[in-house]
Amino acid sequence: MKELVQLSVNGQTHDLVVRPERTLLDVLREDLGLTGSKRGCDLGACGACAVLLDGRPVSSCLTLAVEASGHEIVTVEGLARGGGLHPVQEAFVEHGAVQCGFCTPGMLITVTALLDERPEPTEAEILEALSGNLCRCTGYVKVLDAVRTAIRRMRQPGLPGSVAPEVRA
Numbered sequence: 615m616k617e618l619v620q621l622s623v624n625g626q627t628h629d630l631v632v633r634p635e636r637t638l639l640d641v642l643r644e645d646l647g648l649t650g651s652k653r654g655c656d657l658g659a660c661g662a663c664a665v666l667l668d669g670r671p672v673s674s675c676l677t678l679a680v681e682a683s684g685h686e687i688v689t690v691e692g693l694a695r696g697g698g699l700h701p702v703q704e705a706f707v708e709h710g711a712v713q714c715g716f717c718t719p720g721m722l723i724t725v726t727a728l729l730d731e732r733p734e735p736t737e738a739e740i741l742e743a744l745s746g747n748l749c750r751c752t753g754y755v756k757v758l759d760a761v762r763t764a765i766r767r768m769r770q771p772g773l774p775g776s777v778a779p780e781v782r783a
């Protein structure tokens with residue numbers, strides 16, 4: 615048996631026929647070609663597959679595509695605005711918070727959701743938000759530096775020290 619789902623992803627609506635057991639992660643990666651969301655554990659434990667569902671971060675490996683039907687989904691591909699990186703993405707690049715990059719899409723989604731809800735989170739709130747995003751490379755120091763920079767920049771757009779032109783290219 616298959617079901618008709620309507621997924622609104624990064625502002626585009628897709629009508630798809632899927633088996634009911636298929637996850638949102640499968641459909642994003644395999645049917646829509648949006649491979650930014652990564653498959654890490656497939657168990658809801660690593661955060662690599664995080665996407666925004668109506669503005670809240672969820673594990674797309676634990677969300678069925680049919681559950682996401684009719685809701686607004688944003689993947690890491692949808693974070694950039696007007697041809698430029700999101701301030702959180704800029705800050706991750708600037709601070710070298712990206713190493714192998716596997717955890718990065720999920721981290722960007724988590725941090726963006728946090729700052730949308732709390733523009734000035736405490737250190738404890740940042741750590742709590744990131745507690746579901748596992749990284750084997752960065753040790754989190756650079757990630758936290760990036761988050762602090764993103765907070766400053768989102769509060770005062772145009773602050774000096776944005777990403778160097780060669781990084782933007």
Ligand code: FES
Binds near residue numbers: 653654657659
């Ligand atoms: S792949 Fe979904 S939480 Fe790890």
Ligand code: FES
Binds near residue numbers: 711712748
């Ligand atoms: S940068 Fe490699 S797992 Fe996070």
